[in-house]
Amino acid sequence: DTGVSQNPRHKITKRGQNVTFRCDPISEHNRLYWYRQTLGQGPEFLTYFQNEAQLEKSRLLSDRFSAERPKGSFSTLEIQRTEQGDSAMYLCASSSPGGLTYFGAGTRLSVL
Amino acid sequence: AQSVSQHNHHVILSEAASLELGCNYSYGGTVNLFWYVQYPGQHLQLLLKYFSGDPLVKGIKGFEAEFIKSKFSFNLRKPSVQWSDTAEYFCAVNAGGATNKLIFGTGTLLAVQP
Numbered sequence: 001d002t003g004v005s006q007n008p009r010h011k012i013t014k015r016g017q018n019v020t021f022r023c024d025p026i027s028e029h030n031r032l033y034w035y036r037q038t039l040g041q042g043p044e045f046l047t048y049f050q051n052e053a054q055l056e057k058s059r060l061l062s063d064r065f066s067a068e069r070p071k072g073s074f075s076t077l078e079i080q081r082t083e084q085g086d087s088a089m090y091l092c093a094s095s096s097p098g099g100l101t102y103f104g105a106g107t108r109l110s111v112l
Numbered sequence: 113a114q115s116v117s118q119h120n121h122h123v124i125l126s127e128a129a130s131l132e133l134g135c136n137y138s139y140g141g142t143v144n145l146f147w148y149v150q151y152p153g154q155h156l157q158l159l160l161k162y163f164s165g166d167p168l169v170k171g172i173k174g175f176e177a178e179f180i181k182s183k184f185s186f187n188l189r190k191p192s193v194q195w196s197d198t199a200e201y202f203c204a205v206n207a208g209g210a211t212n213k214l215i216f217g218t219g220t221l222l223a224v225q226p
Contacts, residue, residue, distance in 0.1 A: 003155075004155075031212065033211075033213060035214075040121075040218065040219075041218055041219070042116075042118075042202050042204070042216030042217050042218050042219050043156070043202070043214070043216050044216070045213045045214070045215070048211045048213055055210065055211065056210070056211045056213070091155075091156070095212060097212075098212075100158060100161070101158075101212070101214060102158075103148075103155050103156040103157075104155060105154070105155040106155065
């Protein structure tokens with residue numbers, strides 16, 4: 001499968017714990033996005049990377065959230081001191097310049 | 113700020129019925145418009161897109177959408193739905209710029225009864 005890959009698919013954690021998600025984009029795509037989707041809502045943009053540079057962050061991305069793309073390939077999204085309100089599906093997507101955006105299957109986070 | 117409205121949150125149809133899902137966006141400039149579909153347990157997939165040209169665009173699985181600039185609308189249609197079309201449908205807009213990020217509507221959950 002050469003699509004966008006996300007791990008893990010599901011994560012259950014206790015409030016206050018840190019979690020990290022990984023995204024492997026389509027290999028030739030230099031643009032990578034993180035979105036969050038909660039029940040009954042469409043995906044909401046969180047942050048954008050072009051190669052290794054994080055060029056835009058949504059105001060939804062609080063200080064507890066950090067994303068990296070160290071070598072311009074895979075990306076990680078870390079949430080520190082998780083809260084119940086962080087429970088959501090976290091989606092990764094990638095594209096090439098001017099190209100279409102392809103989504104991964106997402107990581108579903110449940111904070112107990 | 114850009115926004116996308118999908119007015120139908122839940123739609124229930126019988127097989128062979130016609131489908132139209134509404135989508136309106138707010139943005140005064142040039143936009144790219146998309147419909148994505150999410151089948152149960154699967155990832156978001158692109159159904160169709162409009163960038164420019166013919167405002168009636170055809171996508172996969174017999175879906176089509178019409179861009180009406182004066183109404184800021186991009187409604188999705190299918191003449192005859194099948195049980196396998198049961199899914200959640202999302203309209204999205206991309207106003208370009210540096211990030212190419214997508215702004216999504218809240219989605220429409222379609223249930224097709226056999």
